[in-house]
Amino acid sequence: MRSTTGSDCSTRQGDQFIPQAIKDTFPYFLGAVDEQHFLRQAELNTARDALKHLEQRASQRRERQNVDLSRIRRLIDDGKRVGIIASDFEPVAADVPGALAVLDQASRIELLNNRSIPDFGATIERLRGEQASLRQLLAQATDEIRAARLVMSEQGAFRREGGEQRARLSSIELFKSADVDGRHCPVCQSELDIPTPSARVLSLALRQVDAQLDAVDVEQPHLQRFIDELEQRRAKLEADLIEAQSALGRAIAEDERAKAQQDILLERARIVGRIGSFLDDVRPSDTEVDLTPQIEAARARVQVLEGLVNSDDIAQRTDTYLNLIGKQMSEYASDLDLEHGGSALRLDLKKLTVVADTENGPIPLNRMGSGENWVGYHVLTYLALHWWFRRRNRPVPAFVIFDQPSQAHYPAERDQNGSLDPLDDKDRHAVHALFELMYKVCSGAENPFQVIVLDHARLKDDWFEAAIVEEWRRGQFLVPPAWDIRAGGQG
Numbered sequence: 280m281r282s283t284t285g286s287d288c289s290t291r292q293g294d295q296f297i298p299q300a301i302k303d304t305f306p307y308f309l310g311a312v313d314e315q316h317f318l319r320q321a322e323l324n325t326a327r328d329a330l331k332h333l334e335q336r337a338s339q340r341r342e343r344q345n346v347d348l349s350r351i352r353r354l355i356d357d358g359k360r361v362g363i364i365a366s367d368f369e370p371v372a373a374d375v376p377g378a379l380a381v382l383d384q385a386s387r388i389e390l391l392n393n394r395s396i397p398d399f400g401a402t403i404e405r406l407r408g409e410q411a412s413l414r415q416l417l418a419q420a421t422d423e424i425r426a427a428r429l430v431m432s433e434q435g436a437f438r439r440e441g442g443e444q445r446a447r448l449s450s451i452e453l454f455k456s457a458d459v460d461g462r463h464c465p466v467c468q469s470e471l472d473i474p475t476p477s478a479r480v481l482s483l484a485l486r487q488v489d490a491q492l493d494a495v496d497v498e499q500p501h502l503q504r505f506i507d508e509l510e511q512r513r514a515k516l517e518a519d520l521i522e523a524q525s526a527l528g529r530a531i532a533e534d535e536r537a538k539a540q541q542d543i544l545l546e547r548a549r550i551v552g553r554i555g556s557f558l559d560d561v562r563p564s565d566t567e568v569d570l571t572p573q574i575e576a577a578r579a580r581v582q583v584l585e586g587l588v589n590s591d592d593i594a595q596r597t598d599t600y601l602n603l604i605g606k607q608m609s610e611y612a613s614d615l616d617l618e619h620g621g622s623a624l625r626l627d628l629k630k631l632t633v634v635a636d637t638e639n640g641p642i643p644l645n646r647m648g649s650g651e652n653w654v655g656y657h658v659l660t661y662l663a664l665h666w667w668f669r670r671r672n673r674p675v676p677a678f679v680i681f682d683q684p685s686q687a688h689y690p691a692e693r694d695q696n697g698s699l700d701p702l703d704d705k706d707r708h709a710v711h712a713l714f715e716l717m718y719k720v721c722s723g724a725e726n727p728f729q730v731i732v733l734d735h736a737r738l739k740d741d742w743f744e745a746a747i748v749e750e751w752r753r754g755q756f757l758v759p760p761a762w763d764i765r766a767g768g769q770g
């Protein structure tokens with residue numbers, strides 16, 4: 280045993296995966312299995328996976344080849360609906376091969392019959408563009424006709440007004456002289472209160488009206504011809520628009536028929552695909568091999584490996600070894616004043632805890648009271664395990680480290696240079712008993728092992744003093760302060 284100072288005792292059993300790893304490897308460290316066991320276990324797991332994969336493949340193949348008459352009827356009804364199966368065919372339950380032959384023939388039908396389905400989308404777009412252009416030109420021609428007729432109407436109104444004016448002015452021709460005084464009446468020569476225009480002015484006005492009316496008479500035939508040409512142009516545009524609308528209607532109707540035909544072809548293709556998939560499932564492929572020999576060989580290999588990896592034998596050996604370790608734990612507990620220390624102790628591998636079997640039933644470690652009991656049971660359990668590891672020469676390091684096992688009786692805050700004098704008799708006895716047990720076990724075993732203890736307590740016994748390797752007190756530290764960069768050391 281080697282003793283020095285330190286803090287507390289702990290395990291990593293709470294870490295993730297650690298408990299299961301302990302359970303899986305513990306039989307090996309106990310000696311219940313050898314090194315070859317894990318290789319055979321790995322081979323067994325691989326063989327089981329391979330067998331399971333083969334059985335799944337065989338099951339899937341059997342399910343695919345299980346011909347369901349109701350499914351055949353549904354496929355035949357779908358084929359009738361899209362015209363790839365004769366409408367008068369009715370499957371008979373006794374003639375499954377005949378129904379499969381009809382489905383096989385339907386799955387080989389040529390869907391397009393070397394004919395492509397026309398696409399009228401571009402034609403429809405072109406005709407709609409022509410229709411829009413013709414409507415625009417027709418609206419433009421109608422506006423031009425309306426404007427020309429408006430000019431024609433205004434010229435007629437001007438001609439009527441000008442004719443009336445010329446009729447009123449034509450009375451100037453009654454005078455023989457064109458220079459009549461406008462201040463006297465041309466008939467009686469009496470002086471007028473309001474002078475009238477002179478005959479010369481009236482004649483000039485008459486000539487201007489005649490000239491304007493002559494111009495209107497000349498332009499009217501040209502304007503009428505222009506209107507007639509516009510009418511003819513509008514009539515042609517209307518005829519072209521009607522033709523374009525008819526062509527568009529025909530193209531849309533053809534496109535709808537083409538889409539309907541395409542939908543039918545798509546539906547046929549979908550049903551042909553379903554029929555083909557069904558036939559592929561129910562008909563064995565030329566490339567498929569019989570899995571029965573492989574499955575039988577895989578089962579035989581699993582049986583052989585299961586015989587080599589006998590879980591029952593391993594469990595029995597493990598339980599036997601744990602019972603022997605439990606007896607050693609019970610013997611060690613008699614040296615310590617622990618709660619339930621007189622009961623039969625055992626190590627529960629499933630729950631990874633210490634259990635005391637009493638007349639009132641099993642009591643696990645977490646129900647054994649104080650921290651003194653927990654520390655004591657941890658120490659004696661590890662001592663019993665290492666006793667067994669050395670006895671069976673298991674591949675486990677021949678030492679165990681305890682960090683302040685006396686903390687329940689002699690915590691760090693009560694440390695007085697290791698002296699136990701401040702403790703009461705019960706605590707002093709408990710600390711003595713704990714160190715004496717560790718010393719007895721590690722020095723008295725047939726195959727000794729080393730116990731390294733880091734603790735504050737220091738017993739005054741000769742065997743304890745002889746076991747001290749280092750004493751870190753009064754400025755002596757495991758890690759010298761000069762190594763601590765935070766404390767100003769040089770590192």
